[in-house]
Amino acid sequence: MIKKRYVLNFPPESGDKPLSYHLVRDYDIRINILKAEVYPGKRGSLLLELQGKKENIEKGVQYLTDHQVICEPLDKRLHFQEEKCIDCGNCTAVCFAGALTMNRDSWKLQFDKNKCVVCELCIPACPLHLFEIDFR
Amino acid sequence: MPKIKTYAEINQKLKQGKAVVLTAEEVTKMAQHASPAEIAEKVDVVTTATFGAMCSSGAIINFGHASPPIRMEKIRLNGVPCYEGLAAVDSYIGATACDPENPSYGGAHVIQDLLEGKDVILEAWGKGTDCYPRKYIKTKININTINEFTLFNPRNAYQNYNVAVNTTKKMIHTYMGTLLPNMRNATYSTSGELSPLLNDPDLRTIGIGTRIFLGGAQGFVVWNGTQFHTTKPKNEYGVPITNAATISVIGNLKEMSPEYLQAVYYEKYGTSMFIGIGIPIPILDEEMARRVSIANSQIQTSVLDYGTEGTPKLGQVTYEELQSGSVKVKGQKVRTAPVSSLSKARKIAAELKEWLQNGRFEISQPVQLFPKNTSLNSLKETEAEND
Numbered sequence: 001m002i003k004k005r006y007v008l009n010f011p012p013e014s015g016d017k018p019l020s021y022h023l024v025r026d027y028d029i030r031i032n033i034l035k036a037e038v039y040p041g042k043r044g045s046l047l048l049e050l051q052g053k054k055e056n057i058e059k060g061v062q063y064l065t066d067h068q069v070i071c072e073p074l075d076k077r078l079h080f081q082e083e084k085c086i087d088c089g090n091c092t093a094v095c096f097a098g099a100l101t102m103n104r105d106s107w108k109l110q111f112d113k114n115k116c117v118v119c120e121l122c123i124p125a126c127p128l129h130l131f132e133i134d135f136r
Numbered sequence: 137m138p139k140i141k142t143y144a145e146i147n148q149k150l151k152q153g154k155a156v157v158l159t160a161e162e163v164t165k166m167a168q169h170a171s172p173a174e175i176a177e178k179v180d181v182v183t184t185a186t187f188g189a190m191c192s193s194g195a196i197i198n199f200g201h202a203s204p205p206i207r208m209e210k211i212r213l214n215g216v217p218c219y220e221g222l223a224a225v226d227s228y229i230g231a232t233a234c235d236p237e238n239p240s241y242g243g244a245h246v247i248q249d250l251l252e253g254k255d256v257i258l259e260a261w262g263k264g265t266d267c268y269p270r271k272y273i274k275t276k277i278n279i280n281t282i283n284e285f286t287l288f289n290p291r292n293a294y295q296n297y298n299v300a301v302n303t304t305k306k307m308i309h310t311y312m313g314t315l316l317p318n319m320r321n322a323t324y325s326t327s328g329e330l331s332p333l334l335n336d337p338d339l340r341t342i343g344i345g346t347r348i349f350l351g352g353a354q355g356f357v358v359w360n361g362t363q364f365h366t367t368k369p370k371n372e373y374g375v376p377i378t379n380a381a382t383i384s385v386i387g388n389l390k391e392m393s394p395e396y397l398q399a400v401y402y403e404k405y406g407t408s409m410f411i412g413i414g415i416p417i418p419i420l421d422e423e424m425a426r427r428v429s430i431a432n433s434q435i436q437t438s439v440l441d442y443g444t445e446g447t448p449k450l451g452q453v454t455y456e457e458l459q460s461g462s463v464k465v466k467g468q469k470v471r472t473a474p475v476s477s478l479s480k481a482r483k484i485a486a487e488l489k490e491w492l493q494n495g496r497f498e499i500s501q502p503v504q505l506f507p508k509n510t511s512l513n514s515l516k517e518t519e520a521e522n523d
Contacts, residue, residue: 086410086480087478089323093475094313094321102474107474124314125403
């Protein structure tokens with residue numbers, strides 16, 4: 001069993017299909033919706049945590065892709081210019097999901113991308129503007 | 137009779153490479169087993185450091201004279217306003233200055249761009265005089281074309297600082313970072329037991345003329361900082377439990393490094409600059425050894441509600457608690473986050489230690505100590521007369 005987060009971008013024409021139902025029934029994937037933005041007739045974006053057998057998740061992602069859903073691992077959508085980070089800690093103040101934390105020994109920033117819930121609070125909170133999130 | 141070391145003796149040992157130099161964190165660890173007398177015997181200098189946003193910072197710039205010359209009476213660097221009331225081509229650019237149309241790029245960013253060797257657009261206007269006939273100039277400058285480029289910061293390195301929380305139902309944006317509603321986070325700013333002015337709380341060795349690490353180069357303490365307050369309440373270890381003393385510092389920006397100066401922009405607040413400061417503290421006697429041995433568990437600070445007018449105090453916590461990841465405020469467990477960089481402060485303390493050990497850096501006795509028993513005036517609003 002593995003657990004992985006994906007960002008799904010739905011084209012307007014895919015809005016009427018029960019895609020997540022098929023993920024659960026046909027591929028035995030446990031899904032957890034962490035964030036959703038749906039604008040009927042325009043677009044939809046979803047942050048989904050998929051838990052299941054690795055091969056089933058791969059098949060499920062393929063199923064979504066076959067239905068014109070852009071499906072990418074969350075970490076590919078989170079951009080952080082780590083080399084410019086000064087480890088001030090401002091982003092950790094707002095990261096209630098616990099993805100951004102300070103290492104208590106080195107006091108360097110640690111970013112566990114798989115804990116991110118795309119609340120996007122770190123984007124304005126970083127005084128150097130080192131975060132970019134590609135959700136929509 | 138307790139042993140007393142002089143500045144000259146310590147400098148002699150530094151020159152010979154025989155001095156024992158520790159960082160403030162190292163000496164605090166040593167103090168778990170060693171008495172102040174033993175520490176005073178063994179240790180010569182302790183390095184302290186901080187790397188945090190210090191809004192009261194800026195740079196003096198002399199642009200050089202153009203031909204024909206201009207008396208610059210309005211000046212913009214990359215669109216950021218600079219002070220125009222200093223002769224013809226002298227200016228001062230403050231870290232928080234900005235064009236309101238472009239609030240995320242401020243004086244701090246101009247200083248950083250110059251420091252990194254980038255070209256910056258200078259635009260200046262004058263009325264035109266007999267000796268300065270020109271009325272307008274627009275040109276590119278960089279760190280090599282300007283004459284003096286001096287970092288001169290009126291208020292840096294606060295001795296202790298408050299913890300910020302927000303008890304309201306709305307998120308607020310402050311210089312202490314983004315404060316979540318309902319006290320869901322608490323932010324704190326100093327490097328605790330590594331912080332310069334907390335290791336010499338009575339300012340016995342830090343005064344006018346003290347040589348320091350500033351932005352990666354040697355700099356100096358030139359005066360007490362603004363808002364210099366020495367009569368704030370102190371705890372049993374003699375350390376103020378809220379923001380108290382400050383220093384004003386100066387140094388040559390042309391020798392500094394972007395590694396230790398960083399322009400920042402706080403959402404819905406404005407620009408500021410992270411300044412890297414390291415101060416060596418000579419262990420002259422047992423008393424100084426006791427001072428530098430202070431631990432995070434012995435330094436308290438006040439928790440203030442930044443969401444409520446008058447920032448009421450909600451409690452008091454130690455740096456040990458703050459660095460543990462959460463504190464208790466009014467019975468509620470609150471997640472903590474630093475807003476100044478301890479890892480960078482450690483790097484500065486280590487670098488200054490190396491400079492001292494290699495004989496590259498001499499300690500200096502203050503030419504004059506700071507005033508005592510100071511407090512602050514607030515700004516009273518009286519009706520201005522219309523004559």
